[in-house]
Amino acid sequence: MNKIYLCAGNKGGTGKSMLATALIDAFLQRGVEPLLIETDDANPDVFKAHGERIQCAALSLDEADGWIELVNSLDKTRGVPVIVNTAARNSTGVARYGQTLKSTLGELGRTMVTLWVINRQRDSLELLADYLDAMPAGADHQVHVVRNGYFGSAEKFQLYNGSQLKQRIEEGGGLTLDFPDLADRVADQMATQRLTIQGALKEMPLGHRAELIRWRDEAFKVLGQVMT
Numbered sequence: 008m009n010k011i012y013l014c015a016g017n018k019g020g021t022g023k024s025m026l027a028t029a030l031i032d033a034f035l036q037r038g039v040e041p042l043l044i045e046t047d048d049a050n051p052d053v054f055k056a057h058g059e060r061i062q063c064a065a066l067s068l069d070e071a072d073g074w075i076e077l078v079n080s081l082d083k084t085r086g087v088p089v090i091v092n093t094a095a096r097n098s099t100g101v102a103r104y105g106q107t108l109k110s111t112l113g114e115l116g117r118t119m120v121t122l123w124v125i126n127r128q129r130d131s132l133e134l135l136a137d138y139l140d141a142m143p144a145g146a147d148h149q150v151h152v153v154r155n156g157y158f159g160s161a162e163k164f165q166l167y168n169g170s171q172l173k174q175r176i177e178e179g180g181g182l183t184l185d186f187p188d189l190a191d192r193v194a195d196q197m198a199t200q201r202l203t204i205q206g207a208l209k210e211m212p213l214g215h216r217a218e219l220i221r222w223r224d225e226a227f228k229v230l231g232q233v234m235t
Contacts, residue, residue, distance in 0.1 A: 008039065009117050011081065011089045012233075016124040017134040019095035022045075022155040023124050026186060027053045027092040027196065029226040030112075031061065032204040033234060034088060036227060037167055042084050044077065047094040054092075056201040068093065068100040076106040076165045081108075081115050098134060100139045112147040120233055124153045124186070127164055132172050144179035156188035182232060185224040190218045 014027040027043070034041045037051075042064045045054035052075045054063050064080055067073040071089065081089060086188035112119060123138065135152070150172070154164050167173055193215050197207050204223060208216055 008086055008088055008206070009115075009173075011091065011119045012111065013091045013093060013121045014124065015093045015097070017095060017098045017101075018130060019139065021124040021126050021131065022153075022157055022186065023095075024050070024053050024092060025189070026122060026124055026155075027090055028056070028154060028197075028204060029186075029223070030090050030159070030188075030230055031057060031059055032223065033062075033227050033230045035205070036222065037234075039088065041088040041090050041138070042080070042199055044080065044089060044091045046073070047092060048092065052198060052201055053196065056203050060203055060205075062087075068097055068104070070100070071104050071107070073091065073100070074104040078108055078111050081111075081117060085116065098137060098141075101138060105142050109142060109148065117147075119148045121148070122153050122184075122233065123150060124155055125167060126155060126158045126163070129166055132170060134169055138173055138221045139175070144176075144181060149181060149186055149233070150179060151182045152176055152177060154185045155186050161185050184229050184232065186229060187222050189222040193218050194221075 014023045014030065016023050031041060031043060040061050042051065043057055043061055045051045045063065045065045046068045048065065048067060054065055060174060066076050109133060121133050121176060141149065142148060152167065154161055196211065202210065204219065207219055211219065
């Protein structure tokens with residue numbers, strides 16, 4: 008309950024927001040209300056969808072003040088799981104100010120869990136390598152890689168699958184997770200109308216709901232590996 012989950016990737020379009028949405032829902036299915044911290048001020052879709060359902064805060068991690076406020080928020084909500092939806096441009100802020108958070112994890116009594124979402128392009132891996140240099144994995148920081156099924160099956164992520172980076176992740180105790188693909192027509196409606204998963208299950212047509220339930224169940228199983 009005292010973990011911080013960073014849905015990260017440092018580039019747009021990899022699926023960070025969908026991962027954050029599924030993680031929020033996975034906690035709610037367990038009867039736990041997490042705190043959402045939205046750092047993507049350009050496209051704060053997760054914040055706008057969930058703002059009336061769970062505790063939410065919007066911060067910028069481009070500057071030192073945002074990291075200070077993040078630590079203060081974590082201090083005020085001890086015992087509550089926190090989900091941070093990061094902005095695509097966040098690599099510079101992490102490199103400059105990430106230590107502000109990492110140095111306080113022990114005092115906060117929290118563990119950080121980074122869920123790094125990749126597509127099949129090389130820059131996803133290069134950005135991950137930079138992130139690991141700035142925020143290395145350790146006893147207080149777990150780093151897992153999420154292969155987003157939207158970009159194809161696990162076998163198609165050849166650049167990552169055969170990389171030294173994958174070996175580095177796994178030697179550090181990290182996992183490689185396969186996040187399921189959701190049919191475009193369902194995902195597009197959720198994004199356009201800024202629906203939560205629970206809201207979509209009330210409003211969508213039957214066929215859409217059936218697909219969403221299938222995807223939700225698969226996502227729940229995958230995320231369960233890092234939630235316990």
